[in-house]
Amino acid sequence: MAAIVTLGDLRQSGYRSRPVKQEIRDNLVRKLQAGEALFPGIIGYDDTVVPQLVNAVLSRHNFILLGLRGQAKSRILRGLADLLDERIPVVPGCEIHDDPLAPLCASCRARIAMEGDALPIGWLHRDQRYVEKLATPDVTIADMVGDIDPIKAAEAGLNLSDELTMHYGLLPRANRGIFAINELPDLAGKIQVGLFNILQEGDVQIKGYPIRLKLDVMLVFTANPEDYTARGKIITPLKDRIGSEIRTHYPATRSHALAITRQEAWTDRTGALKVEIPDYVREVVEEIAFQARADRKIDKRSGVSQRLPISTLELVISNAERRALAQGEHVVVPRVTDIYAALPSITGKFELEYEGELRGAEQIARDLIRSAVGSVFTGIFDGVDTRTVIEWFDLGGSLPLSDSSSADEVITQTRGVQGLRDLAARAGLKPGATAPAVASAIDFVLEGLYAQKKISRSDERGYGAAEATPRRGQRREEVSLDEEIRMPGNKKKYYN
Ligand SMILES: [Zn+2]
Numbered sequence: 088m089a090a091i092v093t094l095g096d097l098r099q100s101g102y103r104s105r106p107v108k109q110e111i112r113d114n115l116v117r118k119l120q121a122g123e124a125l126f127p128g129i130i131g132y133d134d135t136v137v138p139q140l141v142n143a144v145l146s147r148h149n150f151i152l153l154g155l156r157g158q159a160k161s162r163i164l165r166g167l168a169d170l171l172d173e174r175i176p177v178v179p180g181c182e183i184h185d186d187p188l189a190p191l192c193a194s195c196r197a198r199i200a201m202e203g204d205a206l207p208i209g210w211l212h213r214d215q216r217y218v219e220k221l222a223t224p225d226v227t228i229a230d231m232v233g234d235i236d237p238i239k240a241a242e243a244g245l246n247l248s249d250e251l252t253m254h255y256g257l258l259p260r261a262n263r264g265i266f267a268i269n270e271l272p273d274l275a276g277k278i279q280v281g282l283f284n285i286l287q288e289g290d291v292q293i294k295g296y297p298i299r300l301k302l303d304v305m306l307v308f309t310a311n312p313e314d315y316t317a318r319g320k321i322i323t324p325l326k327d328r329i330g331s332e333i334r335t336h337y338p339a340t341r342s343h344a345l346a347i348t349r350q351e352a353w354t355d356r357t358g359a360l361k362v363e364i365p366d367y368v369r370e371v372v373e374e375i376a377f378q379a380r381a382d383r384k385i386d387k388r389s390g391v392s393q394r395l396p397i398s399t400l401e402l403v404i405s406n407a408e409r410r411a412l413a414q415g416e417h418v419v420v421p422r423v424t425d426i427y428a429a430l431p432s433i434t435g436k437f438e439l440e441y442e443g444e445l446r447g448a449e450q451i452a453r454d455l456i457r458s459a460v461g462s463v464f465t466g467i468f469d470g471v472d473t474r475t476v477i478e479w480f481d482l483g484g485s486l487p488l489s490d491s492s493s494a495d496e497v498i499t500q501t502r503g504v505q506g507l508r509d510l511a512a513r514a515g516l517k518p519g520a521t522a523p524a525v526a527s528a529i530d531f532v533l534e535g536l537y538a539q540k541k542i543s544r545s546d547e548r549g550y551g552a553a554e555a556t557p558r559r560g561q562r563r564e565e566v567s568l569d570e571e572i573r574m575p576g577n578k579k580k581y582y583n
Contacts, residue, residue, distance in 0.1 A: 231258055232285060337391075
């Protein structure tokens, strides 16, 4: 390839140009034969989305990814560029990357007629062959396809319908490459018509002048499924040209979700402090997104992006980092209570239904965190006896702790709570764990009990006994063995 510098060299080399969809198909076939990984970095789609994508590419289809926000749609489309040849020959300086062996534009044809085999050629890298556009209602034909420049035409003394007078839009500039349009239904109907015409007929009318452009483009799109299927949003002939509709989805399991966040979140902080993220913190952060997606107060049509856990985890680490810096600690261990510091990220990641708006985004986010903690805590502490700790609070104990309390403060203050340290150890503490790690595990147990409503927590007083509600079943009987005195205000106190 390095030796091929002129059109003559290219002709002699026997190089054959292929339509872009054939090129992508050939490279995919080669990868499949070699057993190479497809779409690296895309997690959890191996059995669902990837097989459909492969089929679409093998069929040389234009296709659309239908999914909610934060389902890696753009990432998949960008990954298609890896299926292009590393470099292809082009006529240098041509805005539509003309093939030296089969040029489209008049200027390139004229150059080749004049220079012949001596014409120098360029090699275009695949990264420059992927063009992406977010559709909005104000995108025009000029943006998308191009415009006629009357001044250019007058200077050149050309007929207006000659494409030499054309100022190319995004689609012609994506010639011999991949053109991705995100949120296709937001594109105005007449732009969709223009797009269709150029694909189908190879010509389009601009300001009344017919322009001929036999472009070679693989077209890929994304859309929200509900917008896409809504009547009248996509013109039928264009829909007809989209060979495959592929549905994306959110991670099906917590382990897929954890893997995605692990890949995407910025956790390797470059500061002087070491960051250790306990597994239960990662799991709670992930569970918030699962809870949110199932919450009927949250709009299902817009979805809950996988970016929620990603940016939440980043803020959780930052809050822990801030505490460690303020307290002079040498290791950063995030706590479950640090998740509340990520509220500014969480509230921006979902749209509310009417019922949710009544409750307010911040309160909903707090509810989500609490139920996520409850779910993860129950998973780890299922069948574990937590009564001695709860009783300590029921006997009037309280712990004025917050997310700014130092690790030593947490450990010292909770030293008298019988059984708490043992429970903390169950959260996965390693022998010789650092003080911040121990404090984080203690925090998790307290937050877990709070999530299960076995103890209470307030911003002013910290942790205390649960609000007095009649206890059920076995617990009720045990309590009644003790001498029970009802205090004014319906608070219970027990004496041994
Ligand atoms: Zn050209």
